[in-house]
Amino acid sequence: MVEPVGPRVLAxxxxxxxxxxxxxxxxxxxxxxxxxxxxxxxxxxxxxxxxEIASRDHVRRLDDVLDTALEQSGQTLETVDAFAxxxxxxxxxxxxxxxxxxxxxxxxxxxxxxxxxxxxxxxxAADLEEVMPELPYVALLVSGGHxxxxxxxxxxxxxALIGATRDDAAGEAFDKTAKLLGLGYPGGVAIDRxxxxxxxxxxxxxxPMPGKDNLDFSFSGLKTAAQRQxxxxxxxxxxxxxxxxxxxxxxxxxxxLLKKSFRACRxxxxxxxxxxxxxxxxxxxxxxxxxxxxxxxxEVFLPSRKFxxxxxxxxxxxxxLRWMAGARDTLDLAARPSWPIAxxx
Ligand code: KG4
Ligand code: ZN
Numbered sequence: 111m112v113e114p115v116g117p118r119v120l121a122x123x124x125x126x127x128x129x130x131x132x133x134x135x136x137x138x139x140x141x142x143x144x145x146x147x148x149x150x151x152x153x154x155x156x157x158x159x160x161x162e163i164a165s166r167d168h169v170r171r172l173d174d175v176l177d178t179a180l181e182q183s184g185q186t187l188e189t190v191d192a193f194a195x196x197x198x199x200x201x202x203x204x205x206x207x208x209x210x211x212x213x214x215x216x217x218x219x220x221x222x223x224x225x226x227x228x229x230x231x232x233x234x235a236a237d238l239e240e241v242m243p244e245l246p247y248v249a250l251l252v253s254g255g256h257x258x259x260x261x262x263x264x265x266x267x268x269x270a271l272i273g274a275t276r277d278d279a280a281g282e283a284f285d286k287t288a289k290l291l292g293l294g295y296p297g298g299v300a301i302d303r304x305x306x307x308x309x310x311x312x313x314x315x316x317x318p319m320p321g322k323d324n325l326d327f328s329f330s331g332l333k334t335a336a337q338r339q340x341x342x343x344x345x346x347x348x349x350x351x352x353x354x355x356x357x358x359x360x361x362x363x364x365x366x367l368l369k370k371s372f373r374a375c376r377x378x379x380x381x382x383x384x385x386x387x388x389x390x391x392x393x394x395x396x397x398x399x400x401x402x403x404x405x406x407x408x409e410v411f412l413p414s415r416k417f418x419x420x421x422x423x424x425x426x427x428x429x430x431l432r433w434m435a436g437a438r439d440t441l442d443l444a445a446r447p448s449w450p451i452a453x454x455x
Pocket of ligand 1: 126252253254255256280281282284285296297298299302387388389390391392393418419420
């Protein structure tokens with residue numbers, strides 16, 4: 111698909127514990143650079159993200175991460191046409207770091223700036239692959255804070271929210287259960303790795319919201335079931351027991367995500383499904399989505415793992431789309447810590 115030529119975008123992502131900068135070329139598709147600085151080491155000992163520590167580290171590293179991205183792309187601040195920055199949702203202090211920094215650049219260089227919705231950016235990640243998904247499609251957006259099913263008619267929105275979690279997000283369930291298991295933070299990747307060695311049938315978990323013929327999710331019950339089961343097993347697992355527990359837990363989440371996603375495709379009369387967000391990096395989810403897609407004649411699009419978890423390439427693409435739609439923001443651009451991506455339908 112050839113799109114019109116737009117601006118070369120320099121984008122910033124700082125909504126949580128990753129600081130990322132990317133350069134997207136004027137074709138809206140070719141990446142000049144995508145640099146991600148992760149803070150895992152800083153937060154690991156606390157078992158989760160400490161907002162104040164996260165924002166302080168962003169401030170410290172912004173110059174360096176920007177320099178690395180510019181160097182990798184062979185560009186300078188003068189050869190960039192527009193700035194994009196994550197405006198929300200996210201941790202307010204973290205968002206402010208990126209926002210205020212970009213405002214300084216925009217004023218100093220006299221270039222336009224566009225604010226980007228973090229979840230819109232996750233959706234845009236699929237466009238960075240060689241073949242972009244055709245429209246319309248159903249998107250399963252699964253991150254640390256959100257579990258959404260979205261009908262996407264148009265890149266950049268507006269969208270229709272057709273399903274959402276009623277309590278915890280899938281990523282949250284992974285992270286909290288990983289913490290209980292002593293796997294540290296971030297937990298999703300650790301469970302993914304251990305589950306690959308485990309027998310998913312050994313510790314079965316109750317299916318979330320059984321008998322509910324809807325497109326919503328609920329993962330808090332599963333988290334409690336894991337807690338109870340772990341206590342009954344003596345409180346600490348290791349070796350094969352730990353791997354089997356992780357496999358059973360992950361299997362239950364993936365079963366549920368796939369069941370609702372394919373149901374959404376049928377209900378919407380669509381045969382394209384796009385996965386997005388950090389949990390879309392999960393090995394079992396990726397493999398089984400492709401497999402089921404082949405069986406049910408649904409084309410499944412998976413952004414590469416590095417574009418599923420937080421990064422600025424996706425922010426650049428979402429910013430490019432907004433810019434092409436005529437959006438220009440001003441220095442009044444404010445952080446939006448909570449910000450729905452779409453109206454519930
Ligand atoms: O999109 P993301 O990087 O940040 C948010 O916007 O929240 O998603 C982070 C979430 C975390 O809950 C993390 O544990 C989960 O994505 N995650 C995974 C995997 N990689 C990241 N969950 C399961 N399997 C993975 N391989
Ligand atoms: Zn994210």
